[in-house]
Amino acid sequence: xxxxxxxxxxxxxxxxxxxxxxxxxxxxxxxxxxxxxxxxxxxxxxxxxxxxxxxxxxxxxxxxxxxxxxxxxxxxxxxxxxxxxxxxxxxxxxxxxxxxxxxxxxxxxxxxxxxxxxxxxxxxxxxxxxxxxxxxxxxxxxxxxxxxxxxxxxxxxxxxxxxxxxxxxxxxxxxxxxxxxxxxxxxxxxxxxxxxxxxxxxxxxxxxxxxxxxxxxxx
Amino acid sequence: xxxxxxxxxxxxxxxxxxxxxxxxxxxxxxxxxxxxxxxxxxxxxxxxxxxxxxxxxxxxxxxxxxxxxxxxxxxxxxxxxxxxxxxxxxxxxxxxxxxxxxxxxxxxxxxxxxxxxxxxxxxxxxxxxxxxxxxxxxxxxxxxxxxxxxxxxxxxxxxxxxxxxxxxxxxxxxxxxxxxxxxxxxxxxxxxxxxxxxxxxxxxxxxxxxxxxxxxxxxxxxxxxxxxxxxxxxxxxxxxxxxxxxxxxxxxxxxxxxxxxxxxxxxxxxxxxxxxxxxxxxxxxxxxxxxxxxxxxxxxxxxxxxxxxxxxxxxxxxxxxxxxxxxxxxxxxxxxxxxxxxxxxxxxxxxxxxxxxxxxxxxxxxxxxxxxxxxxxxxxxxxxxxxxxxxxxxxxxxxxxxxxxxxxxxxxxxxxxxxxxxxxxxxxxxxxxxxxxx
Numbered sequence: 001x002x003x004x005x006x007x008x009x010x011x012x013x014x015x016x017x018x019x020x021x022x023x024x025x026x027x028x029x030x031x032x033x034x035x036x037x038x039x040x041x042x043x044x045x046x047x048x049x050x051x052x053x054x055x056x057x058x059x060x061x062x063x064x065x066x067x068x069x070x071x072x073x074x075x076x077x078x079x080x081x082x083x084x085x086x087x088x089x090x091x092x093x094x095x096x097x098x099x100x101x102x103x104x105x106x107x108x109x110x111x112x113x114x115x116x117x118x119x120x121x122x123x124x125x126x127x128x129x130x131x132x133x134x135x136x137x138x139x140x141x142x143x144x145x146x147x148x149x150x151x152x153x154x155x156x157x158x159x160x161x162x163x164x165x166x167x168x169x170x171x172x173x174x175x176x177x178x179x180x181x182x183x184x185x186x187x188x189x190x191x192x193x194x195x196x197x198x199x200x201x202x203x204x205x206x207x208x209x210x211x212x213x214x215x216x217x218x219x
Numbered sequence: 220x221x222x223x224x225x226x227x228x229x230x231x232x233x234x235x236x237x238x239x240x241x242x243x244x245x246x247x248x249x250x251x252x253x254x255x256x257x258x259x260x261x262x263x264x265x266x267x268x269x270x271x272x273x274x275x276x277x278x279x280x281x282x283x284x285x286x287x288x289x290x291x292x293x294x295x296x297x298x299x300x301x302x303x304x305x306x307x308x309x310x311x312x313x314x315x316x317x318x319x320x321x322x323x324x325x326x327x328x329x330x331x332x333x334x335x336x337x338x339x340x341x342x343x344x345x346x347x348x349x350x351x352x353x354x355x356x357x358x359x360x361x362x363x364x365x366x367x368x369x370x371x372x373x374x375x376x377x378x379x380x381x382x383x384x385x386x387x388x389x390x391x392x393x394x395x396x397x398x399x400x401x402x403x404x405x406x407x408x409x410x411x412x413x414x415x416x417x418x419x420x421x422x423x424x425x426x427x428x429x430x431x432x433x434x435x436x437x438x439x440x441x442x443x444x445x446x447x448x449x450x451x452x453x454x455x456x457x458x459x460x461x462x463x464x465x466x467x468x469x470x471x472x473x474x475x476x477x478x479x480x481x482x483x484x485x486x487x488x489x490x491x492x493x494x495x496x497x498x499x500x501x502x503x504x505x506x507x508x509x510x511x512x513x514x515x516x517x518x519x520x521x522x523x524x525x526x527x528x529x530x531x532x533x534x535x536x537x538x539x540x541x542x543x544x545x546x547x548x549x550x551x552x553x554x555x556x557x558x559x560x561x562x563x564x565x566x567x568x569x570x571x572x573x574x575x576x577x578x579x580x581x582x583x584x585x586x587x588x589x590x591x592x593x594x595x596x597x598x599x600x601x602x603x604x605x606x607x608x609x610x611x612x613x614x615x616x617x618x619x620x621x622x623x624x625x626x627x628x629x630x631x632x633x634x635x636x637x638x639x640x641x642x643x644x645x646x647x648x649x650x651x652x653x654x655x656x657x
Contacts, residue, residue: 021350021353021590022353022354022355023346023349023350023353023501023590023592024350025499025501027498027499051587051588051589051590052350052351052353052588052590054589054590054591056589078477078478079477079480079493080480081480081593081600081602081619082591082602082604082617082619084604084617084619086606086614086615086617087615090608099604101591101602101604101619103493103498105477105491105492105493105498108498110499110591112591131478131480132253132478132479132480133478133479133480133624133627133628134480135627136623136624136626136627140623144314153250154246154249154250156242156243156246157239157307158306158307159306159307159310159656159657160307160310161235161236161238161239161307162236162238162239162241162242163236163237163238163239168312168315169312169314169315171318173315175315175316175319182236183235185235
């Protein structure tokens with residue numbers, strides 16, 4: 001058995017990132033669109049980054065709506081595929097980043113726009129007026145990261161209840177949640193509300209669903 | 220009229236999240252029916268002298284809502300005037316969880332997103348990571364992934380058909396399609412050792428190769444199911460009850476479907492030829508011959524036809540894959556990018572070290588790298604946007620879930636229909652809450 005085994009190892013870690021990506025798609029190569037954007041709105045585009053054959057266009061916040069309108073009305077990017085935010089917690093400036101994934105179905109092109117905003121003024125204009133599909137995505141982004149979308153018709157939270165006060169996908173939000181942030185049903189029929197679903201993780205005695213909840217002693 | 224919170228205080232009713240329910244109610248009052256506004260078909264209602272107006276809360280725990288979808292609807296008699304969908308009852312925060320997992324560790328979580336087609340999610344995640352880290356996948360693994368993705372599509376569509384018909388009142392079809400799902404579970408069990416949450420795909424390839432037994436089972440399934448699906452079409456395509464329940468229900472035109480952001484069969488049912496398998500051909504979809512079913516009507520019946528034809532096309536793709544399945548490795552032979560084979564792990568020290576290293580750290584895409592990869596999952600475009608900070612954990616893992624975008628469209632589609640159409644509409648949109656709620 002052992003002599004038939006063959007071992008293949010590649011001990012050298014080849015340099016990565018600059019070689020051609022095997023999964024790159026022609027649809028994400030949007031040089032023409034970027035040229036058209038540069039021609040019509042010269043100040044709007046601050047940077048273009050390419051990785052894995054995908055061109056990411058960084059857009060100034062003030063011109064975001066104009067860029068989106070141009071893409072939709074003149075360049076055929078009518079379909080909004082995705083919209084979400086990124087928390088760049090470790091960066092010095094511009095903590096949040098919102099990306100827009102727009103698709104031109106007839107030409108077979110996909111473009112990604114990115115807008116960066118700081119923590120103090122975490123707000124971008126809403127594109128729901130142009131892309132109706134952005135509605136829920138913007139709500140989700142607001143819920144998860146606390147980025148406000150100006151002129152959004154209905155900026156409620158998407159997943160968490162309105163009574164929740166935090167934005168869970170920010171990097172500083174603990175993975176186990178914050179005890180007491182949401183009341184949960186009592187664990188016994190006559191019990192009290194459960195304010196900490198992960199009591200054991202926070203160093204307290206957990207209550208089994210078959211037990212009476214422990215009463216906190218009055219100080 | 221007293222607000223809900225005031226009423227509850229008066230009546231001494233305890234409510235868990237009073238501000239949340241209040242906000243849903245306010246939204247119900249303030250919104251307008253988007254589709255009717257676009258089409259200019261709003262109905263001006265006289266004063267409600269007969270008190271036909273009613274606010275009804277359907278779900279989240281309701282068998283017809285396919286999970287934990289909550290619909291709050293404002294009714295005029297039996298007609299839905301406005302609808303607000305409230306989702307998040309299955310929110311587990313898996314995007315947040317992904318940030319503290321290695322790329323390989325996150326895989327079982329994708330099984331639990333669209334739990335009707337777990338294999339498609341595994342493949343979507345693996346391909347996104349492979350794009351981010353530039354990992355090549357061997358030919359054989361790509362063909363096997365394609366077979367399994369199409370089996371997952373059939374599995375998901377079988378559930379849609381059975382449950383959709385049960386919602387419309389035909390219980391027997393549910394039993395027949397679950398027979399089909401049982402056959403598929405047996406195949407998944409043979410291939411991966413798990414019936415439901417397969418987690419079989421790996422970054423850079425697959426966990427195990429197909430056994431001859433598994434290939435025989437897939438061949439057997441493919442040869443039998445063509446006739447079975449055609450039999451269901453014979454039963455349903457001219458079935459008067461089914462057609463009456465579906466025709467002209469939830470109609471959206473192509474432009475409206477694009478504006479609402481519908482994906483998958485719901486978009487193609489409105490005549491928009493957008494299928495990621497053609498738009499950005501991944502795996503080997505460029506090398507096989509298949510048709511993307513399209514319908515122009517945009518109603519529930521069109522979506523039914525699209526999905527039924529998709530099942531037949533999937534069978535066609537699987538048949539071609541089986542015919543062309545090449546011999547060869549099933550995982551990339553680079554221990555920095557994929558797990559080493561079990562032979563290497565058990566019989567060589569380097570193999571074991573690499574196995575540990577891969578479990579501990581895994582792939583480390585370059586710092587600042589970001590990539591988006593989408594596949595055509597049974598529900599539509601399922602994409603993962605990943606951002607790396609140079610470590611083994613993703614800095615940001617964004618899930619573009621098709622059910623989420625489809626549900627957004629459903630909110631507008633429901634308005635203007637009778638209450639009885641809610642169940643048919645939810646069934647025809649085919650949402651999975653595990654995916655929509657993330």
